[in-house]
Amino acid sequence: MKHRILGVINLIHENDELGPLTQGRCLATVPFGAKYRLIDFALSSMVNSGISKVAVFAHTKYRSLMDHLGSGKHWDLQHRQSGLFILPPLTDDLLEVSRGDLYHFYQQRDYFNRSSLDYIVIARSHMVCNIDFERVLAYHQEQDADITVVCKEHDGPVLGKSRKVKLDADGRVTEIQEHFGRLESNISSMEMYIMRKDLLMDLVETSLAQGQDHLVRHAIFSRLGQLRVFGYRHEGYLGVVNTLASYYQHSMNLLDQDVWKELFFMPGPVYTKVKDEPPTRYAAGSRVTGSLIANGCRIEGTVENSVIFRGVHVEKGAVVKDSIIMQNGYVGQGSFVQYSIMDKDVRVEAGRDIRGAGASPFMAAKRKII
Amino acid sequence: MVRKEMIAMLLAGGEGKRLGVLTKDLAKPAVYFGGKYRIIDFTLSNCAHSGIDTVGVLTQYQPLELNRYLGIGSPWGLDRRDGGMTILPPYVKQKGGVWYKGTANAIYQNMAFIERYNPEYVLVISGDHIYKMDYDLMLQHHKRSGADVTIAGLQVDWKEASRFGVMHVDDEDRITAFEEKPKNPTSNIASMGVYIFTWKTLQKHLIYDEANRNSSHDFGKDIIPAMMREGRKLHAFPFKGYWKDVGTIESLWEANMDLLAEEPPLDLYDTEWRIYSVNPNRPAQFTSAEAVVTSSVVSEGCVIEGEVDRSVLFYGVQAEVGSIISESVIMPNVRIGKGARIYRSIIGEGAVIQAGAVIGTPEDDAITVVAVEQYVTNDHMVLEVEPT
Numbered sequence: 001m002k003h004r005i006l007g008v009i010n011l012i013h014e015n016d017e018l019g020p021l022t023q024g025r026c027l028a029t030v031p032f033g034a035k036y037r038l039i040d041f042a043l044s045s046m047v048n049s050g051i052s053k054v055a056v057f058a059h060t061k062y063r064s065l066m067d068h069l070g071s072g073k074h075w076d077l078q079h080r081q082s083g084l085f086i087l088p089p090l091t092d093d094l095l096e097v098s099r100g101d102l103y104h105f106y107q108q109r110d111y112f113n114r115s116s117l118d119y120i121v122i123a124r125s126h127m128v129c130n131i132d133f134e135r136v137l138a139y140h141q142e143q144d145a146d147i148t149v150v151c152k153e154h155d156g157p158v159l160g161k162s163r164k165v166k167l168d169a170d171g172r173v174t175e176i177q178e179h180f181g182r183l184e185s186n187i188s189s190m191e192m193y194i195m196r197k198d199l200l201m202d203l204v205e206t207s208l209a210q211g212q213d214h215l216v217r218h219a220i221f222s223r224l225g226q227l228r229v230f231g232y233r234h235e236g237y238l239g240v241v242n243t244l245a246s247y248y249q250h251s252m253n254l255l256d257q258d259v260w261k262e263l264f265f266m267p268g269p270v271y272t273k274v275k276d277e278p279p280t281r282y283a284a285g286s287r288v289t290g291s292l293i294a295n296g297c298r299i300e301g302t303v304e305n306s307v308i309f310r311g312v313h314v315e316k317g318a319v320v321k322d323s324i325i326m327q328n329g330y331v332g333q334g335s336f337v338q339y340s341i342m343d344k345d346v347r348v349e350a351g352r353d354i355r356g357a358g359a360s361p362f363m364a365a366k367r368k369i370i
Numbered sequence: 371m372v373r374k375e376m377i378a379m380l381l382a383g384g385e386g387k388r389l390g391v392l393t394k395d396l397a398k399p400a401v402y403f404g405g406k407y408r409i410i411d412f413t414l415s416n417c418a419h420s421g422i423d424t425v426g427v428l429t430q431y432q433p434l435e436l437n438r439y440l441g442i443g444s445p446w447g448l449d450r451r452d453g454g455m456t457i458l459p460p461y462v463k464q465k466g467g468v469w470y471k472g473t474a475n476a477i478y479q480n481m482a483f484i485e486r487y488n489p490e491y492v493l494v495i496s497g498d499h500i501y502k503m504d505y506d507l508m509l510q511h512h513k514r515s516g517a518d519v520t521i522a523g524l525q526v527d528w529k530e531a532s533r534f535g536v537m538h539v540d541d542e543d544r545i546t547a548f549e550e551k552p553k554n555p556t557s558n559i560a561s562m563g564v565y566i567f568t569w570k571t572l573q574k575h576l577i578y579d580e581a582n583r584n585s586s587h588d589f590g591k592d593i594i595p596a597m598m599r600e601g602r603k604l605h606a607f608p609f610k611g612y613w614k615d616v617g618t619i620e621s622l623w624e625a626n627m628d629l630l631a632e633e634p635p636l637d638l639y640d641t642e643w644r645i646y647s648v649n650p651n652r653p654a655q656f657t658s659a660e661a662v663v664t665s666s667v668v669s670e671g672c673v674i675e676g677e678v679d680r681s682v683l684f685y686g687v688q689a690e691v692g693s694i695i696s697e698s699v700i701m702p703n704v705r706i707g708k709g710a711r712i713y714r715s716i717i718g719e720g721a722v723i724q725a726g727a728v729i730g731t732p733e734d735d736a737i738t739v740v741a742v743e744q745y746v747t748n749d750h751m752v753l754e755v756e757p758t
Contacts, residue, residue, distance in 0.1 A: 292654045
């Protein structure tokens with residue numbers, strides 16, 4: 001079967017309130033779920049939907065992105081004719097880097113024009129989910145829509161910041177507002193848009209000609225009257241991960257086995273850059289419960305209700321509770337760590353006592369020694 | 371073609387008869403080990419860390435799974451433009467084809483492959499052994515001594531010596547005598563089946579040996595003794611460290627259990643010498659609130675809700691609430707039902723153990739084996755797993 005969708009992961013001006021976690025990296029490469037980076041979810045969903053050509057519009061702090069994505073091989077995106085394209089800003093003047101996404105799409109218009117694919121899916125990196133875009137396309141065609149926005153209907157309050165959407169009885173989008181808007185709706189936008197490529201190129205050119213350069217705010221918000229914009233309801237799990245509180249809570253949600261299964265297996269697996277880590281070793285006196293643990297760890301102490309990334313060492317007598325310890329972290333003998341997020345290579349020396357609060361976890365920046 | 375100083379020929383056709391049901395559809399080098407690996411990963415990783423970029427892998431017995439696993443050698447950095455990994459099965463020639471008759475004959479049949487690279491030296495290794503070794507140090511030793519062949523040697527227990535080819539060496543590591551599997555060994559320096567030959571010399575011997583109708587065309591039994599007889603220069607390269615031939619169910623189980631020691635003799639956590647393998651794509655392992663995991667090695671994608679003690683769990687194993695796994699090796703994607711108990715066992719890939727089933731006993735010395743994709747019910751019926 002031949003596929004017709006071109007994928008775009010749009011990292012331009014992604015709303016990011018992750019503080020120290022994005023000090024040296026872009027939001028797309030924030031580690032998540034014990035071995036992944038945020039971008040893996042959108043990228044894997046695209047690949048599992050049969051999309052074999054994906055452009056990542058890099059914006060700022062993208063060294064970690066280049067390192068993570070490499071040739072795209074780990075997502076099976078290293079092909080002769082298609083595959084992965086990383087497109088950093090193409091500008092003469094550094095001031096232009098801060099212009100909106102439509103400007104950057106325009107700069108890279110050759111990339112779109114060269115492709116023979118009819119449809120385009122644009123996604124962000126901070127919407128953690130597992131979704132089949134073929135189904136979104138089928139819905140798009142059924143509705144005879146110009147643009148389809150993937151939405152999520154929430155039961156409770158939404159963690160993280162997302163735009164609010166109002167749909168009419170037919171599923172047509174009647175209003176979109178920023179997260180701070182007054183619109184009362186329990187439906188939020190997942191910032192995933194599907195449309196024909198020609199329409200996108202039209203929107204890019206007409207908007208820029210009018211001095212507007214933001215895809216959602218300018219090209220879509222203002223045309224809800226003229227264009228048939230529909231909302232596709234995503235039924236699966238969604239984590240809007242763009243604030244520290246939502247990062248922490250969505251990490252903790254993975255400790256629910258149903259969420260773990262849904263996010264990592266359905267409808268397809270999630271891929272990431274491969275590391276040759278050995279399996280994890282549990283020592284004689286270790287106690288591990290209710291946790292998610294990656295390979296390459298050495299657990300000699302107690303780990304409860306926590307997310308442990310690759311290559312972490314928890315020494316004898318150490319206790320890690322309700323925390324997230326990223327790659328190559330070290331928790332020394334007898335230390336106690338609770339409600340904390342430890343970035344990569346953080347070293348907690350022996351005998352320390354670190355406690356954050358559930359609502360505002362303690363945060364240690366990369367390579368910090370405590 | 372770019373000339374290579376040394377290329378490796380990796381013998382991977384082993385049938386592994388004594389591994390019983392575990393090698394029914396699988397060549398021995400493809401047998402699982404250590405929660406994540408297959409046995410052949412160790413020799414291939416050794417090649418990668420020793421700067422060897424050209425490896426011929428000689429396959430024969432049940433090659434399907436092994437070929438699929440090796441692919442084009444990318445996990446071991448062997449997808450190269452010049453050289454890289456080449457799988458060398460026996461093939462049909464103009465006058466008909468023959469199986470590899472022995473280890474030496476396998477190399478003989480692939481002389482054309484070796485000649486393409488015109489190497490000075492050829493490293494002959496086997497995909498059946500678990501060890502970490504820098505072949506480059508051995509090559510330097512070989513060049514310094516100017517030997518025709520250098521054989522890696524390991525001191526083994528005297529009572530085990532008769533299982534191996536044993537060597538007598540002088541003060542300068544020159545081999546003065548070599549006996550293949552002697553009844554009454556007079557030395558305990560065992561050959562590890564790791565040889566570096568000066569290619570021109572080996573080539574001559576392979577040709578002589580091929581013409582000899584009485585030969586079994588084996589390195590240990592024929593080529594090395596013939597080189598001794600002709601007064602060639604044979605050297606031993608002393609190796610210290612972990613080396614294991616996992617030829618039997620017991621030794622495979624033991625080698626896995628070795629990883630659980632307080633200070634394991636084989637360090638898989640050395641970042642300078644990572645063991646490369648095909649990484650399965652699985653999320654991190656999930657341990658539930660009821661789980662108890664002690665003294666074990668557990669891989670990604672496992673869901674553990676029961677008790678695991680002194681065991682090795684490969685990726686994707688599900689152990690439900692109330693299950694007990696003790697002193698066992700559980701291969702990938704095994705499902706263990708509620709309250710099932712497994713003691714001193716090896717459970718083959720994809721097997722399903724029904725809730726309440728009991729496999730093995732904690733007291734018995736013998737190791738119980740459940741074959742690949744078998745369904746074990748709680749009244750000890752063994753069925754084939756229905757394909758899903």
